[in-house]
Amino acid sequence: MRCDERRQQRGELLQQIALDAGLTAADISAADVTALNALTAAPCGIWADGEVTSLSLMDAIAGSIGAFYAFDRFGVLRMGRVSAPAGPPAVTFDDVVIQALSIAEAGIPVWQVTLNYAKNWTVQSQPAGSVSVDRRTWLSQDTRSQVAKDATVQTAWPSATDQTFDTVLVNAADATAEASRRLALLSRRMLMSIDIDLSQLGTLDLGSVVGFAYPRYGLSSKLMTVVGVDAGADTHLATLTLWG
Known part of the structure; x- marks a missing residue:
């Protein structure tokens, strides 16, 4: 299954997988689903066979857009995107x-974020001779990467680290935006x-x-x-x- 082929937004995908796993609509926060849908429309794609679990699918999708999901103290499945706190406090x-x-x-501040995207689920080192050079290169790579960095963080914090994240995002522009967003969150x-x-x-x-x-x-x-x-x-x- 490629999750973008279902033409659902990210919150709806997490909701549907949870429903398929046995939860009911009452077990899931509908308001959270709507809010997460509004935050990002970045397409993602994931291959699912008979070995995959609902939890691993939800982890892959949530991890790709910087989202979380968890049961709250009332037993309701909540979800959202990890963002810097903003707005009037509750x-x-x-x-x-x-x-x-x-x-x-x-954690130690991060000065560089590498985001892997456009995963190639079937790496091919020797495709047919009619395949173009650009396509041949693409098929030989497991993923592509976008990098966001801030050297000023490394100057202020010599022990600052770099982090790499695997995602199932499809587009380079979305990967670039998410890498920059995570760098801002993790720098301190x-x-x-x-x-x-x-x-x-x-x-x-x-x-x-x-x-x-x-x-x-x-x-x-x-x-x-x-x-x-x-x-x-x-x-x-x-x-x-x-x-x-």
């Missing part, structure tokens, strides 16, 4: 609400964990954007995205993992 935390806070770097971000009283959790869930009225760590003007929720009923505390 809630603003201050030093009264925050009972504990710890900060860590979200913060990972933080906070504890709040369970009563303060409200409707916060995966993907919610939060702000701070907090005097330390330069958080007073910072937005972060909820990427993990541990609602510990036994402790009456909710631990939020935040990224941004």
Whole structure:
């Protein structure tokens, strides 16, 4: 199966694979599907035979566009695109609400991103003689690549790394745009964990954007995205993992 042949957008593809795997429409956030569709229309293509699993198909599609999917604390399948937090926060935390806070770097900064795309599912080193030189070259390669780099990150962070991602994107322009987008996300971000009283959790869930009225760590003007929720009923505390 080539997923672009089904003429569905990326959110719809993830939704359909989940439905085929046994979930019902009520198990999947329709609003998330619509939102993900609106974020990208980049075509992707993947070959699926009898050995493939629904999970591996969803991983390949989501990974190609920088998306995520997961079940929230209510058992609903959520999905979205990993993006820098933006917009008005759902809630603003201050030093009264925050009972504990710890900060860590979200990995070593990245100065170069290589994105593999246009995967050739049948590599051929010796095609028929009538095949053109350009086509012969294409058939002999497993994938093509686009690179985004920022040397200023490497200057500021000598230990900065480069990362390579395999995708099932089809077009060079989409691969270029996604490589640049990921470089901006990975060049430097913060990972933080906070504890709040369970009563303060409200409707916060995966993907919610939060702000701070907090005097330390330069958080007073910072937005972060909820990427993990541990609602510990036994402790009456909710631990939020935040990224941004």
